[in-house]
Amino acid sequence: MKFLLRIIKNMPEANMQSILMDTNNSLRRIGRKISLMVVLAGAVMMLSSSNAYCIPSYARQTGLACSSCHYNFPQLTPFGRLFKLNGYTMVGSPTLVSAHDGSKDMQILSSFPLSAMVMTSFSDVSKATPGAEASATQFPQQLSFFLSGEITPKLGSYIQLTYDPSAGTIGMDMAEFRYADHTMVAGKDLLYGITLNNNPSMEDVWNTTPAWGFPYVASASAPGPSWSPILAGTFSGNVLGLGAYALYDNLVYAGVSGYHSAIQGVSYPADNTWSDNIKGVSPYWRIALQHDWGTQYLEVGTFGLSTSLFPTGISGPNDSYTDLGFDAQYEKALGGGELVAHASYITEKQNLDATYAAGGSASNSLTLNNFKIDANYNFSAPFAVALGYFTTTGTSDAVLYAPGAVTGSANGSPNSSGLTAQLSYIPWLNTQITLQYVAYSKFNGGSTNYDGSGRNASDNNTLYLLTWFAF
Secondary structure: OHHHHHHHHHHHHHHHHHHHHHHHHHHHOOOHHHHHHHHHHHHHHHHHOOOOOOOOOHHHHHHOOHOOOEEOOOOOOOHHEEEEEEEEOOOOOOEEEEEEEEEEEEEOOOOOOEEEEEEEEEEEEOHHHOOOEEEEEEEEEEEEEEEEEEEEEOOEEEEEEEEEOOOOEEEEEEEEEEEEEEEEEEOOEEEEEEEEEEOOOOOOOOOOHHHHHHOOOOOOOOOOOOOHHHOOOOOOOOOEEEEEEEOOOOOEEEEEEEEEOOOOOOOOOOOOOOOOEOOOOEEEEEEEEEEEEEEEEEEEEEEEEEEEEEEEEEOOOOOEEEEEEEEEEEEEOOOOOEEEEEEEEEEEEEHHHHHHHHOOOOOOOOEEEEEEEEEEEEOOEEEEEEEEEEEEOOOOOOOOOOOOOOOOOOOOOOOOEEEEEEEEEEEOOEEEEEEEEEEEEEEEEEOOOOOOOOOOOHHHHHEEEEEEEEO
16 A cells, blocks of 8 residues: 555656546536435445345355455455365355266256346546547446356366447356366475466456456446557457466465467458467466465566467468566455555567558557556445556557547557546445546546547546446
């Protein structure tokens, strides 16, 4: 928390004043809307109690409250991290066992491991984009079904199918099958496993890597910075990876996976209709050290991805990306609640031979960097607050980062930065009401007229109200 406050304190005074002035003006402009949302949220709170329990499939499988695995979703507790590393297979409910010739040939859960998640939202952007309204209501913003739980002893799943109202389609959002077991090495426990999944870093058990990092929810209708490292989302749901991992003595974690394209919404096998198709196999790696003492916990680690992509089709020139990341997570029991802080830094080296040859960039060698830090406090009462700072910097390129209304860059720079503040009301761990505000000090390379069409970074400041239910 002190690190985060020090960063904010050391921000250029002009940037900080700009954020405060723009935030104040935006909040006054939409004050009536805030009041309405507070009344609606308050009505829901009055109908709720503060008992902590949940009913999704993992809770039904284990017989444990969601608070055993989550501070609040998706932040994992130490027990939640071990539950995932052990293949989602801990069972506290009855199982069905069949036997043949005295040996077990099947053991499955007696309840079908199905859960659902519904997100509804209201978003208000400080200044409407051309031809659109400033406010947007989505019902749902997202609707997901989960097939998640033990398949057999030592083998479990996390499968998420999601309806996207913007596209009007249902797709495989995130999916993983995980096998895990234990052995002893030099008198210490070695937990080892195999993972089959569709998103680099979703296999991670810390909330520092892109798949599970802060902010955990965001507006689906508000403008966001146009450029980020490829590991931050390009491959999500469009690859298949097989990997192995191990945790030794609950101290040292290491894992490596290889990914290949498995793009949704295209013909198979791969042909010239494919885009961002991986050439060969892309390795993803993860190393972390963790330790807890008393009421405190610390993890530090590194992760990365190396990939070569055909921008279009299955042959010809390709672009290469190497992402190297560093992260830390700190937890401390504090004042009856829990303080959880995260930090991550990703630096990406780009060799854009294919894009440069096609005239899509002014240079074939660029860099892109992303830094995030956040602090979350989960009260013992049903509330949580969070504050995060984010910044993206990189090599300027007037062709790749070209001017364009809202999403472009007038000066050819990918640089963006800002703050995210969030308040959540959590009457039960499977129910959340979240109010979030995102304030930009820089957007796509600039603070004023960043896109060459007269739009300022603060015009994209967003107030966001979300309700989230899982059952």
